[in-house]
Amino acid sequence: MLTADLVIVRRRKSELILPDLRGKAGESVQHWAREVLDTARECLGEPREQYTSLVSVMGETTQERKLARGLAKLVEDGCTFEESSSDIPAQVRSQLFLRSTQARRAATSDAPWDRERVVREACAENTWEESTVEDLLYADLPGAQRLLSVPEWTAETLADLYDASRLQAVLLRSVEVRVSLTEASPRQLRELFRQLKFRRLLHRSERAADGSLCLTIDGPYSLFDSVTKYGLQMALIVPALRAVQSFDLSADLQWGASRARTQFSYKYRASKGQAAAEPHARAAESSSDELEQLLRDLAPIRSRFHVQPASSLVDFPGIGLCLPDLTFTDSAGEGRTVHFELLGYWSRDSVWKRVELVEAGLPEPILFGVNQRLRVSEEVLDADASGALYVFRGQPNAKTLLQRIEDLSLRPLEPKLALKVPVPRKTRKRKPAAAPVPRE
Amino acid sequence: MKREASLPRADTPSKDAAAIVLKYAAGTLTVHGIDAGHEIAERFAGQVKWDTRSHCFRCAGHLYALIVKWLVRSGLPFDDQACNYERLALEYNSGGRSSRPYQREALADWLKEGGRGVVVLPTGAGKSLVALLAIADRQRSALVVAPTLDLVRQWYDLLKAAFGIEIGLLGGGEYEIRPITVSTYDSAHLHVERWGNRFGLVVFDEVHHLPSPSFQLAARLCIAPYRLGLTATPERTDGAESCIEELVGPIVCRRDIVEMTGEFLADYETVRLTVQLTEAEREQYESARQTYLGFTRRHGIKFNGPKGWSDFIKRAASSREGRRALDAYRVQKSIAIAASGKMATLEELLIKHNRDRCLIFTLDNRTVYDISRRFLIPAITHQTKVKERSEHLKLFAQGVYGAVVTSRVLNEGVDVPEASVAIIVSGTGSVREHVQRLGRILRPRDAKQAVLYELVTGQTAETGTSERRRDHLAYR
Numbered sequence: 046m047l048t049a050d051l052v053i054v055r056r057r058k059s060e061l062i063l064p065d066l067r068g069k070a071g072e073s074v075q076h077w078a079r080e081v082l083d084t085a086r087e088c089l090g091e092p093r094e095q096y097t098s099l100v101s102v103m104g105e106t107t108q109e110r111k112l113a114r115g116l117a118k119l120v121e122d123g124c125t126f127e128e129s130s131s132d133i134p135a136q137v138r139s140q141l142f143l144r145s146t147q148a149r150r151a152a153t154s155d156a157p158w159d160r161e162r163v164v165r166e167a168c169a170e171n172t173w174e175e176s177t178v179e180d181l182l183y184a185d186l187p188g189a190q191r192l193l194s195v196p197e198w199t200a201e202t203l204a205d206l207y208d209a210s211r212l213q214a215v216l217l218r219s220v221e222v223r224v225s226l227t228e229a230s231p232r233q234l235r236e237l238f239r240q241l242k243f244r245r246l247l248h249r250s251e252r253a254a255d256g257s258l259c260l261t262i263d264g265p266y267s268l269f270d271s272v273t274k275y276g277l278q279m280a281l282i283v284p285a286l287r288a289v290q291s292f293d294l295s296a297d298l299q300w301g302a303s304r305a306r307t308q309f310s311y312k313y314r315a316s317k318g319q320a321a322a323e324p325h326a327r328a329a330e331s332s333s334d335e336l337e338q339l340l341r342d343l344a345p346i347r348s349r350f351h352v353q354p355a356s357s358l359v360d361f362p363g364i365g366l367c368l369p370d371l372t373f374t375d376s377a378g379e380g381r382t383v384h385f386e387l388l389g390y391w392s393r394d395s396v397w398k399r400v401e402l403v404e405a406g407l408p409e410p411i412l413f414g415v416n417q418r419l420r421v422s423e424e425v426l427d428a429d430a431s432g433a434l435y436v437f438r439g440q441p442n443a444k445t446l447l448q449r450i451e452d453l454s455l456r457p458l459e460p461k462l463a464l465k466v467p468v469p470r471k472t473r474k475r476k477p478a479a480a481p482v483p484r485e
Numbered sequence: 486m487k488r489e490a491s492l493p494r495a496d497t498p499s500k501d502a503a504a505i506v507l508k509y510a511a512g513t514l515t516v517h518g519i520d521a522g523h524e525i526a527e528r529f530a531g532q533v534k535w536d537t538r539s540h541c542f543r544c545a546g547h548l549y550a551l552i553v554k555w556l557v558r559s560g561l562p563f564d565d566q567a568c569n570y571e572r573l574a575l576e577y578n579s580g581g582r583s584s585r586p587y588q589r590e591a592l593a594d595w596l597k598e599g600g601r602g603v604v605v606l607p608t609g610a611g612k613s614l615v616a617l618l619a620i621a622d623r624q625r626s627a628l629v630v631a632p633t634l635d636l637v638r639q640w641y642d643l644l645k646a647a648f649g650i651e652i653g654l655l656g657g658g659e660y661e662i663r664p665i666t667v668s669t670y671d672s673a674h675l676h677v678e679r680w681g682n683r684f685g686l687v688v689f690d691e692v693h694h695l696p697s698p699s700f701q702l703a704a705r706l707c708i709a710p711y712r713l714g715l716t717a718t719p720e721r722t723d724g725a726e727s728c729i730e731e732l733v734g735p736i737v738c739r740r741d742i743v744e745m746t747g748e749f750l751a752d753y754e755t756v757r758l759t760v761q762l763t764e765a766e767r768e769q770y771e772s773a774r775q776t777y778l779g780f781t782r783r784h785g786i787k788f789n790g791p792k793g794w795s796d797f798i799k800r801a802a803s804s805r806e807g808r809r810a811l812d813a814y815r816v817q818k819s820i821a822i823a824a825s826g827k828m829a830t831l832e833e834l835l836i837k838h839n840r841d842r843c844l845i846f847t848l849d850n851r852t853v854y855d856i857s858r859r860f861l862i863p864a865i866t867h868q869t870k871v872k873e874r875s876e877h878l879k880l881f882a883q884g885v886y887g888a889v890v891t892s893r894v895l896n897e898g899v900d901v902p903e904a905s906v907a908i909i910v911s912g913t914g915s916v917r918e919h920v921q922r923l924g925r926i927l928r929p930r931d932a933k934q935a936v937l938y939e940l941v942t943g944q945t946a947e948t949g950t951s952e953r954r955r956d957h958l959a960y961r
Binding site: 143163179186 | 860873
């Protein structure tokens with residue numbers, strides 16, 4: 046992934062622009078992509094520092110140098126390097142340093158300290174090959190790792206990856222990102238929402254008057270901390286966005302060393318077959334470890350509810366489109382369905398929004414799984430509400446979850462339709478907050 | 486709580502109603518209950534501002550003590566809901582380590598300044614003991630902020646031994662706040678908005694780090710009335726130390742190496758050894774130097790100005806000639822700092838001091854690893870894993886290893902009292918760096934005689950660099 050310092054940008058007042066990579070600029074990217082890939086292939090079997098030193102001098106102009114460094118970083122990320130354990134080099138060092146200190150202390154003018162002798166004796170004592178000891182001494186330094194494989198990318202593939210990575214690097218500095226999706230298919234939208242949830246990104250969505258979907262994602266710089274961790278998740282949503290083939294994006298950024306407030310806009314229209322060719326468009330993970338574990342725990346439990354990952358988007362008034370995580374269907378009764386959504390731990394606000402929604406009434410029952418770290422009490426919702434909270438510590442418990450689903454399925458549903466009048470927050474029964482808990 | 490004392494205290498509660506209410510809000514102090522025309526705006530013009538959204542006055546947290554003092558002196562009753570730190574009942578255990586007269590004087594001078602200020606003592610003179618005395622004297626919840634995780638660990642052990650209580654930790658994956666807590670500067674500035682009102686005393690170790698824009702926040706957003714800065718070298722090349730006075734206080738006590746040497750610090754001498762380039766090195770050096778100097782002359786770049794270097798980089802990046810000049814600059818510099826003559830001299834010094842503990846310092850990691858390979862000496866850089874680094878330092882302290890080579894990571898803070906010889910193979914022109922490196926060998930131990938060797942390549946730009954970094958009393 047590119048970092049912000051490796052991205053070539055232009056500034057126009059308070060606006061940040063990513064230069065168009067078509068035409069001459071695109072040719073330049075492809076030229077340097079070829080150069081970098083060729084260099085990496087020439088360095089196969091050589092230490093990493095050989096590759097890095099060769100690519101560091103590439104490029105004539107400042108822009109070319111930056112471009113080559115960016116491409117080289119992407120190739121380096123895709124390469125495989127020898128994974129040398131530090132155990133043996135550390136052992137070699139320890140032996141040599143000890144023996145060397147002793148030899149230096151015993152040295153006289155007639156018998157001065159002799160490096161070769163120190164190495165020879167250490168090798169003899171430890172049955173090491175003298176020829177390999179020099180290489181082993183600092184073999185665990187990153188620069189000494191041998192290059193084992195170079196990704197089988199063409200210059201075009203690398204250039205396309207570079208294009209996507211530029212956007213990722215920009216979004217690392219975002220405060221808020223707004224995406225307008227006009228041509229997304231239901232399947233693409235489902236996958237996008239699954240990724241948003243899996244990446245635990247704080248997002249809201251709503252349908253615009255023209256039917257397009259407006260997605261707003263909180264950027265890493267909207268958080269007080271965990272900027273890097275959240276930023277990485279933010280960047281990893283880019284492949285899922287590009288899979289939608291067409292989107293318009295605008296963002297508020299904090300750019301540069303001064304973190305100046307900057308505007309950014311970007312249009313993406315995939316060329317034919319582009320998504321399939323993208324090296325990063327591999328089968329995306331789409332289910333969190335917590336959810337996977339929960340499904341595994343639920344499997345052996347006998348219940349009248351059949352559980353499966355949710356497949357349809359639900360349009361919650363006031364919240365927008367949501368993808369519940371699981372759907373529980375009552376096989377014994379009228380086939381009643383209860384949804385389950387596992388909420389991330391970034392934001393308490395997302396819990397309160399769902400509480401407001403439940404208080405207004407829902408057409409289908411839904412249980413929200415909330416981590417205890419968000420300091421929300423289950424009692425904020427009435428016992429006869431159309432939804433409920435399940436507050437868990439660490440990992441949701443499968444048996445408790447099933448019990449809650451069953452309880453919820455028995456509640457009568459009296460949908461009050463949309464949230465016409467939001468419930469004032471001060472009337473809610475929140476448990477008093479305990480000591481501040483850090484976000485992760 | 487209504488305040489009556491000259492400084493805010495956490496132990497004077499009063500239930501009386503007051504018109505003015507002080508609150509702590511995410512790093513700021515808010516003053517409620519008065520209107521926009523109140524005299525506080527004039528008294529603290531430019532510092533306290535009317536917040537139209539919240540309908541209250543607002544200022545950075547560090548002004549808390551000043552505002553409380555002013556309210557008390559003005560006889561204005563107020564309800565202090567901002568202060569959330571505790572009065573402690575700490576029992577100080579000196580562990581048989583009695584304080585020295587200058588440490589007690591430093592504490593007295595700091596108290597005289599109202600518990601705000603910077604104590605400047607040479608490395609090895611026991612700055613941390615002054616901080617322990619201050620914490621024991623003030624008995625307030627205290628936060629110690631240090632620049633590296635190594636130092637945070639050292640402080641953690643020190644505080645735990647001194648006060649016999651559990652110590653909180655922020656940084657390095659830890660997040661636990663206790664009445665006495667140690668934090669890195671990084672964690673302090675990241676999290677201060679949350680707990681900036683929970684400490685009455687903040688100790689800034691190596692306070693010369695504080696002026697960086699983000700680290701400043703740690704001091705700016707917390708309300709602690711008592712503030713103590715510790716350093717051996719308060720001056721910065723960018724002159725940014727003036728903000729230390731604003732955020733921590735003035736220098737209240739200053740002792741230099743020379744006046745403490747012998748009695749409280751090890752006796753030392755400094756030796757400058759000049760080596761010469763070989764013929765081949767000289768030829769290459771002169772050629773590269775002419776290339777880069779020619780470029781700077783043609784473009785009127787002056788390195789003695791504050792923007793000389795950045796001007797050079799900017800111009801070098803914009804033309805092929807400039808990039809050649811930049812490469813030439815690097816070549817001539819690397820020849821000077823790693824001249825073959827230095828390696829020969831280093832070999833002689835290692836034999837000469839084969840019974841002593843030697844710390845070898847370089848400017849860059851490449852030279853560290855070159856020396857480590859060539860002389861089979863343990864190396865410590867940022868790439869050295871924690872376990873191996875601890876092992877190297879332990880064996881060095883025990884005398885199993887006679888030398889350790891490092892670049893800048895051991896410049897400050899890490900305690901290696903056994904070291905008596907420092908060999909500066911290369912370094913920057915920074916006085917602070919040079920004084921810190923000297924400080925590493927000055928911790929007194931068994932009538933130790935310390936010596937610092939500085940290897941300088943003659944007739945190169947390094948002689949000027951050496952002159953600049955020796956511009957300190959300790960080298961006269």
